[in-house]
Amino acid sequence: MEQVINTIxxxxxxxxxxxxxxGSGKITVNNRDYKEYFPxxxxxxxxxxxxxxxxxxxxxxxxxxxxxxxxxxxxxALRMAIARALCENNAEDRPALKSKSLLMxxxxxxxxxxxxxxxxxxxxxxxxx
Numbered sequence: 001m002e003q004v005i006n007t008i009x010x011x012x013x014x015x016x017x018x019x020x021x022x023g024s025g026k027i028t029v030n031n032r033d034y035k036e037y038f039p040x041x042x043x044x045x046x047x048x049x050x051x052x053x054x055x056x057x058x059x060x061x062x063x064x065x066x067x068x069x070x071x072x073x074x075x076x077a078l079r080m081a082i083a084r085a086l087c088e089n090n091a092e093d094r095p096a097l098k099s100k101s102l103l104m105x106x107x108x109x110x111x112x113x114x115x116x117x118x119x120x121x122x123x124x125x126x127x128x129x
Contacts, residue, residue, distance in 0.1 A: 005088050009081030011106055014069025016077035020085040023061030025051075029078070030066055037066075038075055046075045050083040050102055054093040060085075076106065 009016040027034040027047065038044050051057045062082060066074045083102035087094045097103055111120040118124060 003089075005085040007081045007084040007088065009077040009079065009084060011076040011080065012069045012073040012109060014073035014077040015067050016064055016074065016081040017067075018062055018064045018078070018081040018085060020082070020089075021061050021063075022059065025058035025060065027062045027064070029064045034064075038071065043071065043075045046072075046079050047082070049079055049100075050086055050097060053096050053100055053102070054086055054090075056086060056093075080105070 003022065005020040007018055007020070009018070029037040034047055035044060038047060048057065051060070062085075064078055064081070066078065068074075069077070079102060083097045087097060087103065094103070113120055116124075
């Protein structure tokens with residue numbers, strides 16, 4: 001039986017669930033090619049970053065289910081899931097990925113809106129008279 005590594009990655013409100021198998025480097029996101037799903041260069045770089053760090057480009061096939069958040073959050077969630085899967089496969093890759101902080105869940109979230117204000121920090125115009 002072929003080895004399948006299943007991991008999860010999160011960023012903001014985006015969740016990436018991936019299934020990684022040894023293969024030819026095909027990355028499928030929500031049944032579409034990742035270059036079609038992430039049309040810009042920087043987002044494609046983010047998705048491939050973990051593979052580039054451990055010199056594993058073209059060695060793994062990734063099937064990803066992305067849900068929630070925006071396009072950047074989804075790309076970064078996918079990057080985290082791939083990094084976790086690479087660590088699960090080979091523990092020696094961990095220090096290299098950790099030094100680039102690809103294994104850390106980014107805790108930054110959107111600040112909530114406060115009552116009596118139009119946004120989280122913006123206030124309505126002050127009128128003295």
